[in-house]
Amino acid sequence: MKVNLEPTMNGKPRLRKAPASPVAPPVTQTPAAASPHRVNILMVDDTPENLIALEAVIAVLEQNIIQARSGEEALRLLLKHDFAVILLDVNMPGMNGFETASLIRQRKNSEHTPIIFVTAISTTETHMYKGYSLGAVDYIFTPVMPDVLRTKVGVFVELLKKTEEMKQQSEQLRLIEEKEHRRMLGEATERLELQTKRNRFFTLSIDMLAIAGFGGFFKQLNPTWQKVLGFSEEELYRTHLLDLVHTDDRESFQKQLLGVRAANAPGYFESRCNCRDGGYRWLDWTVAPFQEEELLYLFARDVTGRKRAEQEIKQLNEDLHQRALLLQTANSELQAEIQTRQRAEEALQESNAALEAFSYSVSHDLRAPLRAMQGFGKVLLEDYQTVLDEPGREYAMRIVSASTRMDQLIQDLLIFGRLGHTKLETKPIELDDLLREVLDSIAEELHERNAKVTVNTPLPMVMANKVTLGQVLMNLISNGCKFVASGVIPKVLVRHELIGDRVKLWIEDNGIGIPAEHHARIFGVFERLHGGDDYPGTGIGLAIVKKGIERMGGEVGVQSEPGNGSRFWILLPNAA
DSSP states (O other), X not given: OOOEEEEOTTSOEEEXXXXXXXXXXXXXXXXXXXXXXXXXXXXXXXXXXXXXXHHHHHGGGOOEEEEESSHHHHHHHHHHOOOXXXXXXXXXXXXXXXXXXXXXXXXXXXXXXXXXXEESSOOSHHHHHHHHHTTOSEEEESSOOHHHHHHHHHHHHHHHHHHHHHHHHHXXXXXXXXXXXXXXXXXXXXXXXXXXXXXXXXXXXXXXXXEEETTSOEEEEOTHHHHHHOOOHHHHHHSOHHHHBOXXXXXXXXXXXXXXXXXXXXXXXXXXXXXXXXXXXXXEEEEEEEGGGTEEEEEEEEOHHHHHHHHHHHHHHHHHHHHXXXXXXXXXXXXXXXXXXXXXXXXXXXXXXXXXXXXXXXXXXXXXXXXXXXXXXXXXXXXXXXXXXXXXXXXXXXXXXXXXXXXXHHHHHHHHHHHHHSOOOOEEEEHHHHHXXXXXXXXXXXXHHTOEEEEOSOOOEEEEXXXXXXXXXXXXXXXXXXXXXXXXXXXXXXXXXXXXXXXEEEEEEOSOOOOGGGTTGGGSTTOOSSOTTTSOOOSXXXXXXXXXXXXXXXXXXXXXXXXXXXXXXXXXXXXX
16 A cells, blocks of 8 residues: 545645555554553554554544554564554555454454554455455545544544543442452451351341351341342242352352352452342352351342443443444445535536537527628618618518527527636626726617716725626616617616625616516516517526626615616625
């Protein structure tokens, strides 16, 4: 496996392929000074660069990182240290990763140590299945996402810490209780030797005290046995000690008693004891033999609550393991989603390229015959006017008019199509300067209509695309001058107002107005409220306005009613 670090989207390093380097002599990094809060992580790879790269990813976990250059070296390290997780390369000279993993699993101390295979070469499903069959918890291909690897390693680090913490707490509790049990057994024994068989301490003790013969029957016991197990005193005296023990623990309990008698020394162990109600209780036992009288001095304490707590801790650890598996599944799903999005982006790029080619074809191939129609129609009207009769001249004029409208329609469609897929870069735009350019470009149209356009200057700067915003303003002002009643001089007012961090630009006219039920409809493609003879146009102008403004991150709307003109507004970010 040859890996290296490369930056990711969030600026953190990630693993990638790197050229092979000469094999260096094996070097083992020993762990830092032992810390009660640190655990060991083993990285096995024959390439030093890979070990450096992996260490850079997981160093942030602040644990003891140990390196091995071969499978043999890793096995030697496993004889000396315990590890939270092993990052194991598959392809190594000599003993490969699979052979190493197999030997790791044969050792009792490491048979459950999590192994994560990290490889850039063994990517076949056969290798993956082989890795998982050897007990690997994951099989990762490079390049590796650092956050993903760090998270997975972190889960096993925390899992080992929790497990070790539970072991330490359990052992400390056991030692404390054993010490306490021995102390109390000593006191009970001293009392039993000095006082009568049924003294006050024996009777009132909240713990379970008893004397039994080597034959296994009680000779004396205190009332606590009845309270804990529910049996009567008579039933307890008639019952053999082993019959009180849970069936699953009986064999182990008998071996413990025999061991205590053989060693002639106190013994400590746990078992479940049956209750009269059919349940069971966990008991901690301290048993001291007295060989001369063939007696067993028994001290027992009900620790069912503690065992339940331990079971809850175990369940929590299992839940943590399940969460780790779920996280692994989520990571896999995330990788699949990323690949799906990448494929979608590639398809979109191909679609955009095809659309660009289509737009060029429309612009070049379809408009060329239209321009020819316009030209020939004008030639007929200018050069053959005396030859053509009145219907002929009318037909020629219709050809010129229709081809002109068709050419304008194609141009508007091209503009509308480009707005749908072309990336619009926005920057600060001086509205005063842009409006002057727009008015200059439609000056002839304004003159023909005797229109008056008033701009309340100064206007603020906005964040927009200059070409698109210019097309939007041109369409709105032209519409304001065009859709007026017969005999009315068109008047258009351009003003603004500031709304928070945005600019609201108003284009108001004295036109025929728009019914409220058509306010949303007019921004659709080919939506016209009037006939082409009364108010010529392509029906795409306001669709271009809406798409252009929205592509620049803005909004557009209208306030209008029939006979009272229209007040179009556009909302764009303030660039001041």
